[in-house]
Amino acid sequence: xxxxxxxxxxxxxxxxxxxxxxxxxxxxxxxxxxxxxxxxxxxxxxxxxxxxxxxxxxxxxxxxxxxxxxxxxxxxxxxxxxxxxxxxxxxxxxxxxxxxxxxxxxxxxxxxxxxxxxxxxxxxxxxxxxxxxxxxxxxxxxxxxxxxxxxxxxxxxxxxxxxxxxxx
Numbered sequence: 001x002x003x004x005x006x007x008x009x010x011x012x013x014x015x016x017x018x019x020x021x022x023x024x025x026x027x028x029x030x031x032x033x034x035x036x037x038x039x040x041x042x043x044x045x046x047x048x049x050x051x052x053x054x055x056x057x058x059x060x061x062x063x064x065x066x067x068x069x070x071x072x073x074x075x076x077x078x079x080x081x082x083x084x085x086x087x088x089x090x091x092x093x094x095x096x097x098x099x100x101x102x103x104x105x106x107x108x109x110x111x112x113x114x115x116x117x118x119x120x121x122x123x124x125x126x127x128x129x130x131x132x133x134x135x136x137x138x139x140x141x142x143x144x145x146x147x148x149x150x151x152x153x154x155x156x157x158x159x160x161x162x163x164x165x166x167x168x
Contacts, residue, residue: 025071025086028057035065035090041097041164042071042088049101051075051084065090080105080155094166102159110135110148110156117146 026043034042034057053075060067068089075082082103089096105113114135118124127136137146144162151157 025051025055025057025073028055029069029071032057032059032069033064034059034069034088035095037093038069038088038090038095038097041095042086045086045097045099049084053082053084079107096166097164099162099164100159102157104151104155104157106152106155108156109154110150113148113156113158
């Protein structure tokens with residue numbers, strides 16, 4: 001029994017050394033030694049998405065600047081919640097970035113959100129699937145893709161995905 005408890009404690013401690021909490025994602029990346037080019041991009045992404053929530057960072061323990069890192073931020077709102085995640089992959093003086101942001105709202109349906117998006121940006125394309133339960137939205141540029149999922153009479157889940165490559 002003592003060995004089982006000791007093993008659990010060791011595994012938990014090892015997990016915690018690879019996981020960290022900070023004021024901002026960019027601050028934590030700096031503290032953990034994430035690749036400076038990727039850290040700089042993370043700061044820009046964090047500011048552009050206006051992230052304010054519980055932040056978590058996963059990184060390679062012995063060589064954080066040489067390996068990909070994963071950063072997430074979760075925020076609860078009065079009318080729902082959002083989850084943001086990004087992975088940063090360093091490659092010399094470059095950084096490859098993937099982003100996923102999911103927002104769930106419980107006071108607006110997907111039809112209203114789609115209409116607002118299309119009214120705001122005439123270059124958006126929208127394709128409906130599954131009897132209108134899913135709507136795929138994407139700009140002509142292909143810069144990102146968004147999926148709206150109808151989850152109730154007055155509720156919608158929105159997931160945005162984006163890849164950022166150097167020099168593009």
